[in-house]
Amino acid sequence: MKTRFVLIHTSHAGNVGATARAMKVMGFGDLVLVAPRWANVLRREETIQRASGALDVLNQARIVATLDEALDGMTHLCATAMTPRDFGPPTRAPREHFAALLGAPDSLLKKELLAPAGHGLEADLASKPEGVAFLFGSERFGMQNEDVYRCHVALSIPTDPNFGSLNLAAAVQLIAYDWREALGGFAVQPATPEPQLADAAAVAGMLAHWEQSLADIGFLDPASPKKLMPRLNQLFNRAGLSPEEIHILRGVAKAMRQKAVQAAAKNTAPADTPARP
């Protein structure tokens, strides 16, 4: 399946560069500009600065004069439009539309989506599209009606009804993210190795160690223990201790006990008074 991002009549060079970067972090590279304000927009300083290394996307990008020339090979056209229209393709949130388009495993979702609409989506479901194009209008005026009419769907990113002013490159970033996730997504690289959990026996052994030491230092009264140990047990259960942390906590218990023993020895033989005669 091919994916293309089409910017129509874009006026800010920075947005073109930021769009290239937003596409590339999500693994997309096919960018077409329809009649941008600046003919040399792909080589402008601001474009290159905001692209921040996504230069291959800029280098491969095409500039064309009309939307027709931008759509070769594309079979499913997604408008991104905010302005209400009296007529046009169905309006959908991107995440739900992509799930329906690609055949989400959750068939309930699909039914829910398709029941009220029925227009166009069944066709997509019958056969997954070979080429999906995302069309973005100009910063100031959005998409023209005649361009929206060509599309299979109008994607609307769910924003605060009181402030829907999404930056163009931010919109590209969100659509690229949702589309990449719908296509299966990239794996998150765990920065730290997944920790192992200590088993219940190890936790119980550590708690017994602590119980003894807390008595040694005089915090726990064995004659009236109350709920102290069960409370600590619950705390450590929630934390999910690793074997290494059991080791640390046993070290703390050991040190408490040693200090208690030292203190007891001092009480019977204070350091400033030689024990020997």
Added chain:
Amino acid sequence: MKTRFVLIHTSHAGNVGATARAMKVMGFGDLVLVAPRWANVLRREETIQRASGALDVLNQARIVATLDEALDGMTHLCATAMTPRDFGPPTRAPREHFAALLGAPDSLLKKELLAPAGHGLEADLASKPEGVAFLFGSERFGMQNEDVYRCHVALSIPTDPNFGSLNLAAAVQLIAYDWREALGGFAVQPATPEPQLADAAAVAGMLAHWEQSLADIGFLDPASPKKLMPRLNQLFNRAGLSPEEIHILRGVAKAMRQKAVQAAAKNTAPADTPARP
């Protein structure tokens, strides 16, 4: 539940403005800057330009000297960090983490998420957090280790392993979007009224009209109709016709028939030859 975005040691004014805008479109307004590069960053021209109307977020934003001062009232701290670390909180994709944190209806997902990790997440599930803070490091160096260590989770936005260079404000936009969606999301305002579907009887009536007209214009041979009408029936089923479209298609059939009748009349009485003697 309170939500706060915390930018630590941010150096580009444009990113502060774009962050305010990214937050506001997703309905968030609590922004704290920890020791930004420019003390007057909230009033710089580039900040205000890129905020594009999200001035209330800038006006309410606080600048503080240390991370400690930024975290009052926050009970769940999310680092956003890309650099691998040998130690620290578990790394999670935002969408999955938010579902677990808020108690996703899909308990299978939750189990899957928690089984391998177990660290910290159970605690969050036991009681939903009162304040969630998202921490973002500087553009060049990301977050410092000691700041990451304080966090409950390290969120990693799934990006192309070959190009993970996400712009700071773009990262804020994606996190704000995923978090808003996890919190229930904003409704998508349908730009067009949901179309009604024509019922099967209306479709069959229109097709009968077309069958007649297609014969009239000589495209359909009634003696050998082949699969033409069933094919058109399938095509219109996939399109999901509205009553208005039935009306249009019947108009087309009617016009075809009229033209066929005119042509037949012309054939018997050519215009350039007066019919009368």
